[in-house]
Amino acid sequence: MYERNNFDLINQNPLMKNVYYEYEKPDKNYPSALPPRIRTHQLMRVPIMYDEPESAQPKFRWVSSNWFHGEPEPRMKEWDERYRSTLNRMQGMY
Helix, strand or coil: CCCCCHHHHHHHCHHHHCEEEEECCCCCCCCCCCCCEEEEEEEEECCCCCCCCCCCCCCEEEEECCCEECCCCCCCEECCCHHHHHHHHHCCCC
């Protein structure tokens, strides 16, 4: 019997290889002297707590960090909200 491991899932879904960053949108009513904050998003596999059938497809979710002050690393890519809606459509969560 063939079992999927995490490496197979990363090769199948290239979004799992990347870490995405998002800048906080500034509030026009309250200007701030602080630098803009960022947060990161990463696609992770949802752990299954019960026996998973062999024919079941793995489930994924976007994990977001808290807002923090800093700059994105060069390996990070810019976040687009369409990534979240695409995953929801793929998993049937409209």
